[in-house]
Amino acid sequence: MKSLFKKARHLAGATSLALALSTGTVSAATPKDSLVVGWQFDDIITLDSAEAFEFSGSEVIGNTYDRLISYDPNDVSKIFGQAAESWTISEDGKTFTFKIRKGIKFASGNEMTAEDAAFSLQRAVILNKAPGFILTQFGLNETNVKDKVKAIDADTLVFETDKAYAPTFVLYCLTATIASVVDKEEVMKHAVDGDMGLAWLRTHYAGSGPFKVEQWKPSEIVVLSANQNYWNGVPAMKNVFLRHIGESSVQQLLLEKGDIDIARNLETEQLKSVEDNKEIKLIKKGKGTLYYLSMNMKDPILAKPKVQQALKYLIDYKGLADTVWDGRGQIQQAFLPKGFLGALEDQPFSLDVEKAKELLTEAGYPDGFDVELIVRNSPIRVDTAKSIQTTFAKVGIKVKLIPMDGKQVLTVYRARKHQLFFGTWGPDYQDPHTNADTFAKNLDNSDDAKSKPVAWRNAYAPEQMTKDTLAALVERDADKRAAMYLAIQKEHQQTAPFAFVMQEQEVAGVRANIDGFVLGPSFDSNSYKDVVKK
Amino acid sequence: MGSSLSKGSYQAALSSFYTKKAKPFIHFFSMLAMTFFGLLLLTFVIGRMMPTDPVIAVIGDKAPEALYQATYIEMGLDKPIITQFFYYLNGVLHGDLGTSVRTANLVTDDILNYFPATLELATLATIFGMLIGIPMGVIAAVNQNKWQDNLVRIFGLIGHSAPIFWLAMIAIVVFYQHLDWVAAPEGRLSVMYEYTLPKVTNMVLIDTVLAQDWGAFKDAFAHIILPASLLSYYSIAYLSRMTRSFMLDQLNQEYVITARVKGVSETAIIWKHALGNAWVPLITVIALTYASLLEGSVLTEIVFSWPGLGRYITDALLAADMNAVLGGTIVIGFVFILLNLTSDLLYKVFDPRVK
Numbered sequence: 001m002k003s004l005f006k007k008a009r010h011l012a013g014a015t016s017l018a019l020a021l022s023t024g025t026v027s028a029a030t031p032k033d034s035l036v037v038g039w040q041f042d043d044i045i046t047l048d049s050a051e052a053f054e055f056s057g058s059e060v061i062g063n064t065y066d067r068l069i070s071y072d073p074n075d076v077s078k079i080f081g082q083a084a085e086s087w088t089i090s091e092d093g094k095t096f097t098f099k100i101r102k103g104i105k106f107a108s109g110n111e112m113t114a115e116d117a118a119f120s121l122q123r124a125v126i127l128n129k130a131p132g133f134i135l136t137q138f139g140l141n142e143t144n145v146k147d148k149v150k151a152i153d154a155d156t157l158v159f160e161t162d163k164a165y166a167p168t169f170v171l172y173c174l175t176a177t178i179a180s181v182v183d184k185e186e187v188m189k190h191a192v193d194g195d196m197g198l199a200w201l202r203t204h205y206a207g208s209g210p211f212k213v214e215q216w217k218p219s220e221i222v223v224l225s226a227n228q229n230y231w232n233g234v235p236a237m238k239n240v241f242l243r244h245i246g247e248s249s250v251q252q253l254l255l256e257k258g259d260i261d262i263a264r265n266l267e268t269e270q271l272k273s274v275e276d277n278k279e280i281k282l283i284k285k286g287k288g289t290l291y292y293l294s295m296n297m298k299d300p301i302l303a304k305p306k307v308q309q310a311l312k313y314l315i316d317y318k319g320l321a322d323t324v325w326d327g328r329g330q331i332q333q334a335f336l337p338k339g340f341l342g343a344l345e346d347q348p349f350s351l352d353v354e355k356a357k358e359l360l361t362e363a364g365y366p367d368g369f370d371v372e373l374i375v376r377n378s379p380i381r382v383d384t385a386k387s388i389q390t391t392f393a394k395v396g397i398k399v400k401l402i403p404m405d406g407k408q409v410l411t412v413y414r415a416r417k418h419q420l421f422f423g424t425w426g427p428d429y430q431d432p433h434t435n436a437d438t439f440a441k442n443l444d445n446s447d448d449a450k451s452k453p454v455a456w457r458n459a460y461a462p463e464q465m466t467k468d469t470l471a472a473l474v475e476r477d478a479d480k481r482a483a484m485y486l487a488i489q490k491e492h493q494q495t496a497p498f499a500f501v502m503q504e505q506e507v508a509g510v511r512a513n514i515d516g517f518v519l520g521p522s523f524d525s526n527s528y529k530d531v532v533k534k
Numbered sequence: 535m536g537s538s539l540s541k542g543s544y545q546a547a548l549s550s551f552y553t554k555k556a557k558p559f560i561h562f563f564s565m566l567a568m569t570f571f572g573l574l575l576l577t578f579v580i581g582r583m584m585p586t587d588p589v590i591a592v593i594g595d596k597a598p599e600a601l602y603q604a605t606y607i608e609m610g611l612d613k614p615i616i617t618q619f620f621y622y623l624n625g626v627l628h629g630d631l632g633t634s635v636r637t638a639n640l641v642t643d644d645i646l647n648y649f650p651a652t653l654e655l656a657t658l659a660t661i662f663g664m665l666i667g668i669p670m671g672v673i674a675a676v677n678q679n680k681w682q683d684n685l686v687r688i689f690g691l692i693g694h695s696a697p698i699f700w701l702a703m704i705a706i707v708v709f710y711q712h713l714d715w716v717a718a719p720e721g722r723l724s725v726m727y728e729y730t731l732p733k734v735t736n737m738v739l740i741d742t743v744l745a746q747d748w749g750a751f752k753d754a755f756a757h758i759i760l761p762a763s764l765l766s767y768y769s770i771a772y773l774s775r776m777t778r779s780f781m782l783d784q785l786n787q788e789y790v791i792t793a794r795v796k797g798v799s800e801t802a803i804i805w806k807h808a809l810g811n812a813w814v815p816l817i818t819v820i821a822l823t824y825a826s827l828l829e830g831s832v833l834t835e836i837v838f839s840w841p842g843l844g845r846y847i848t849d850a851l852l853a854a855d856m857n858a859v860l861g862g863t864i865v866i867g868f869v870f871i872l873l874n875l876t877s878d879l880l881y882k883v884f885d886p887r888v889k
Contacts, residue, residue, distance in 0.1 A: 030725070031725070031726060034725065036725055038720070042636075042849060045635060045636055045637070045638060046638050053594045053596060053597075054594065128601060129593070129597075129601070130593045130594045130596060130597040130601065131596075132598075132601070133597075133598050133601075199638075202638040203638050203639065214729065215729060217647070217841070218636060218637035218638075218639070218644075219636075219637075219841065219845070219846075219849060220721065220839075220841040221721070221725075221728055221729075223728075223729045239725075239729075241725040241728070241729075243720055243721065243725070243839065244721075244839060245720060245839050246836050246839060247836060247837055247839075249703065250706070250719050250720075250837060250839065253706060253707070253710065253711055253718075253719075254718050254719075254720060256711075257710070257711065257718065259718040259720060260718075260720070404585075405586065405852045406852075407586045407587065407590050407591060407852065407853060407854055408584075408585050408586045410587070410590050410595050411585060411586050411587040411590060412585070414587070414590070414595070428596065449599070450599050450600065451598065451599055452599050
């Protein structure tokens with residue numbers, strides 16, 4: 001028995017040692033000169049601006065590269081030069097000439113020239129990855145891009161389009177992540193088999209932004225360090241550590257204890273529980289992302305206009321805004337987000353069961369029908385879909401809710417094999433065409449169409465609206481253009497098989513001693529550059 | 535004649551060598567190859583049959599149709615599934631597990647990064663499980679149907695039935711938020727060490743020792759102690775139950791009665807003789823527990839932001855990143871086979887009857 005006690009004593013000794021080692025090692029404050037952000041960034045699959053199209057990747061690139069031009073995150077209509085100091089537009093509206101700012105240095109020490117800017121755009125067109133269409137829609141392709149986009153001297157870049165588009169359309173496209181300027185010499189040093197450095201730049205860095213990418217470990221950590229040569233002021237934070245914290249409840253705990261400075265993915269109930277905490281403040285910003293319900297017109301019932309109208313009256317917009325979304329979204333019922341040129345802010349729909357019943361009776365479905373609704377398996381989407389299921393049931397519409405993984409939902413949606421879909425759309429740039437192009441234009445509704453916008457996915461092919469959308473694209477007068485988009489949205493709001501429900505509001509939980517963190521209207525305009533710690 | 539005799543004896547020797555030495559090896563390696571082939575084929579087919587379009591994982595949702603079609607062909611998805619499989623198999627045989635579309639890295643590099651994180655966690659959890667679970671099982675067996683036995687049973691029942699996700703959140707609130715005993719559930723190291731620690735084995739406890747950075751070692755220990763303890767709870771529960779059962783089996787054997795009659799001390803009977811014999815079946819149980827911890831700690835990895843292989847494979851599966859899924863499957867398969875082999879070898883050490 002003595003030996004048993006001896007063993008127990010050893011065990012107790014080992015346990016005490018373990019506790020002694022762990023106790024007291026915890027540090028509740030983040031380093032003074034560093035910003036630590038808890039964030040779900042497992043969507044980052046590349047850090048190459050020619051390829052990145054994911055929210056988190058765009059944000060990292062936005063903080064580490066200079067784009068040709070940029071906009072004020074608080075007033076998107078104010079466009080200004082970033083890598084470009086100024087620009088002029090030819091009289092025929094097809095040639096944009098940019099003067100590149102002098103004195104910008106890449107992380108490699110190379111000075112930025114117009115050749116770097118030309119190379120970056122040429123490279124994006126030639127590689128033609130997911131966001132490539134943002135540039136190729138100007139008539140650029142692999143064969144002509146070197147003639148159409150070129151440096152005529154060290155400071156001057158010329159960008160030619162195939163048509164005279166609305167100038168802001170071209171300029172907003174050049175504020176997108178894909179227009180980031182990369183260091184030609186550095187990138188081409190790592191080119192393999194004609195890939196223009198793609199394989200290398202996916203995981204490395206060749207930019208000139210306020211921060212440099214030091215390290216990216218997928219779904220683990222991104223380390224940024226301040227660029228001491230940044231032309232527009234060196235950031236106060238020496239380092240920014242982005243940590244992948246997958247669980248939002250864990251993000252809340254870390255924020256409350258001060259182990260992170262910013263929590264980026266707090267859910268509605270967590271936001272409620274920290275809002276009275278004096279050590280934490282909530283920063284909010286309306287994003288361009290829209291949440292909508294779509295009805296596939298391949299389904300004979302859902303193709304009926306009166307059924308579509310009825311469903312729009314069967315969503316509890318206000319109830320959703322007050323409960324499920326509580327502060328994380330605002331009602332928006334048109335395809336352009338608030339803040340965009342020509343955005344329609346009318347809200348003609350509200351939950352009206354009687355009206356919906358009338359419309360369904362007129363359509364020939366007084367007792368409702370059975371329908372399937374696919375939705376990505378994320379809390380806010382599923383909760384909204386559940387609310388839709390409940391309100392639809394009031395008129396006898398039995399909704400079978402099918403939550404799926406994000407990519408599974410998209411697989412079904414892209415093949416237009418759904419009946420109802422609830423999901424999101426985020427604009428690719430700040431011009432209204434980005435959403436009009438996908439929601440209001442469908443040139444070919446056949447199954448093997450070459451272009452498959454969201455309108456196609458729901459078998460919606462409005463002939464006149466498609467023409468109007470193309471006309472708005474080349475209208476150079478901003479006021480007239482805004483009026484055109486308003487008219488398109490009014491028609492679309494009533495007749496299209498889309499019920500727009502909510503515009504996302506991003507909310508970040510930030511420690512009270514942090515100032516200067518900017519949430520912009522898109523993820524690539526979220527900025528850490530001006531962050532200071534008090 | 536002489537030469538034919540010597541030729542005959544040479545052939546006989548060769549045949550005897552084949553039967554005794556080479557045959558088991560050939561048999562073993564052919565079984566190994568077949569197992570891997572079956573494992574890969576099954577995973578590949580399941581992966582391709584999943585209702586997720588792998589092209590979307592590469593180009594996202596918004597890419598134009600032309601790019602979609604080009605990528606579809608580039609990924610070989612237009613070819614019959616069996617052709618796709620043999621292309622992949624050919625790559626594997628040449629040491630190329632492909633590139634992960636989620637991380638843009640070679641799958642082999644990813645595995646070298648993620649697997650050590652899981653290995654470190656599971657090893658520590660298994661050690662804790664053995665140190666606590668086995669003595670608990672012995673105590674329960676010795677005190678059969680007494681309060682000690684009931685206590686161990688209740689403890690084991692909770693370990694088996696409580697959802698690990700829930701248990702982890704409770705543990706974080708208690709030990710991190712309130713008691714402040716452990717580091718934040720933010721991964722393997724605090725940010726100040728995460729970037730600076732030289733990675734040699736990618737197991738941070740070992741790397742910190744190699745770098746002789748004791749501050750980093752303490753930090754790493756404060757990060758691993760809670761997830762490892764939680765994971766070990768599962769193995770403690772299982773090992774204590776199995777130990778109890780094996781011990782009861784031994785304590786009822788005649789040699790125990792003989793030893794008692796001969797006056798051998800109770801401590802020696804329990805801890806030396808009975809437990810000594812119970813070790814033999816326990817080895818298999820420990821090996822299986824260890825293997826299940828190596829592949830099945832996904833939820834713990836998610837809650838503690840632990841960059842392990844379980845999370846890597848799960849994320850890859852959801853993103854239709856098949857190269858990563860297959861690469862991870864090969865590693866898990868390899869681990870199972872290796873652990874089985876090790877337990878077979880240990881059998882020989884602990885049980886002299888096995889040769």
